[in-house]
Amino acid sequence: MCLGIESTAHTFGASLVDDRDRIVTNVNSTYRPPVGVGIHPRKASEHLASVADSIVKTALSTKDGSSIGPDVIAYAAGPGLGPCLRIGATVGRALSTFLKKPLVPVHHGVAHLDIAMSIAKARDPLAVLVSGGHTSILVHVGKRWRVYGETQDITLGNLLDMFGREAKLPSPGGLSVSREAMKGEKLIKLPYTVKGNDVAYSGLLTAAASYLRRQGNLADLCYSLQETAFAMLTEAIERSLVQTRRSEVLLAGGVAASPRLREMIGSVAEDHGASFHPVPVEYSGDCGAQIACSGRLGFESGVKVSISESFVIPRWRMDEVDVPWIPRN
């Protein structure tokens, strides 16, 4: 039984995953900044610290109220906001010391893919990770995920959140933009930037924000922003899929909850005879279960860390982590 602790940005989560890869408990609490304001790292970390105790307690309890003792403690070591990462790492170290159980550091992005793969039973996919922290197209080569394409500036999650704030829409931006987009129908011309397998979103954000300030129609703008941003990424995915010839396409991360993005990527996968595995919406956003799932796989492959070496790594690339448990069988 592996306990996973997530606290990389706005969410504190704790979850238990058993030895057969089943999610036993998954308890999360997310900090929501006021409308028009982004995540303040200190305020987010204060929220995480205030809920940590009760979240862990709930995650370690069965329905009838008895408590479960984990065999392994996994914590999200990075990437993320320093003050937030330190909360989860502190809880992880404390539990590991008190329960005398091994401590496993987990890469938050790798964990997004691990939980999506576990649920989909995917083996060796072309993986697409879209969130506030990542917008990457990855394939597993050798022992690591290799970045085949990615954003050259801001992530898709950043784009939608930052635009949402400009438009005074409630957080998370992706959900608000998607709701508005359903009312829009006219396509406004916005910058479409694909560079090989990479995308760049900052020009699109600037153009959308300046259109907004000229009192343009918000629904049409949200519709156009979504159509343009998603089509750019989908084009890069199609290109990567043709080049890597994978037979599975995995979609993970917070923005994977978007129905329109799922529809677009699903259509490309189908077109090239690949199966499509979007992560279920309830596990798309940051959660304890992803860390527990990845921590269990890591521990089985021999990953663990001593308390004195259990650092947090705010900047940590996907392609710097050994992931020997892929391809999965």
Added chain:
Amino acid sequence: MDTSKLTSTPLHRGAEADLSLATIGPWRVVIKRRVKKEYRNPSLDEQIRHDRTSSEASIIHEARTAGARVPSIVGMDIENNAIIMTHVDGTVARERLDEMGISEARKFFRSLGEQIGLLHTGGIVHGDLTTSNVIVSPSGAPFIVDFGMARRSVETEDRGVDLHLLQRSIVASHSKDPSSMMNAMIRGYELSAGKKVASSTWRKAREIARRGRYFAIR
């Protein structure tokens, strides 16, 4: 030219276009037709396909004029978003490279670098330079194809993107000594673009690679 009336056989299905083979007079030609993408909004889709088709045809022609080994444009079918160009005989580098020995591969990358330098000094950047977009002729000479993302530019930034994309495709697809392959490529690039351009472009390419997320050192 209306390509829909030509007898052709399918050759390859790419990410954004279908390629087919046909014969016009003495030439074996390739028809590159940009197909409709269901995932894209129809007006955005039409605009992208039209813009890329016309820009690709004129850029290939310019690249040929600049002395690079690329196909020759035979004609265009704007209504069907199609280009007709001469067929390049050979194998896609992505596949051929795995069969090459180290010294043959180095020689190949040196010659490829020289071709890229010719494009860049001719004011053209490719925009999607991967080993999938290079054809190795039976004599071993590289032909650069697929100018769908190409643009006219003399900016170091855009030239750097080309080298960055090529490097990443080498690292991701060919694990055999990627850094020595890139070194050979740069030496070839110097031959046609000059030392000064080569060093600034390569510096920029490394900077672009570090722009990705979460690099500890920038």
